[in-house]
Amino acid sequence: MKYILLMYHTEGVFTPEELPREMQYSLELCKELHAKGQFLGASPLLPVSAATSLSSKSGRLDVVDGPFAETKEQLGGYVLVDVPNLDDAIEVAQKFPAAKRGTVEIRPLFELEGIPKVTD
Structure with missing residues (x-):
């Protein structure tokens, strides 16, 4: 099953030193x-700026600079995974820094036939 892990946290939650x-830790994951x-x-x-x-x-059609919603937590990135089930997706998601200082939203992907495949 394919899942998207949406990483939410407040901007500046990680110091410039952290x-x-x-980011290196996330890359290793x-x-x-x-x-x-x-x-x-x-x-x-x-x-978000x-x-x-x-x-x-x-x-x-309205085009506005910045995010649409005013919230403290902002979407900071995503990870797409293909794991057997939600429990495995949760196990992966909890390892990312956003899970420790923010929120990781886990959503199964709706696979629509006919969408072009990305190739390297």
Whole structure:
């Protein structure tokens, strides 16, 4: 089963000294998942100040700089995994730094026939 692990935390939750260490740790986790054939993709995201939000109301498209919702926790990145079940996805998710200082949302992917496959 394929899952997306959405990493939420407040910006600045990791100090400038901690951030490189935590990113390296996350990279090593991704390499471990890859070695097991469970890694599908991952990426950290730029800060919410780089975000653009789109919304369409009454047939009018609005484009706004920044995130749409005002929340303390922001989406900081994602990891895509292919593991047998939710328990295994939880086991993977709890290892990432966001699980210790934020929230990791785990969602199964809805696999839609006809979506082009990404190739290396």
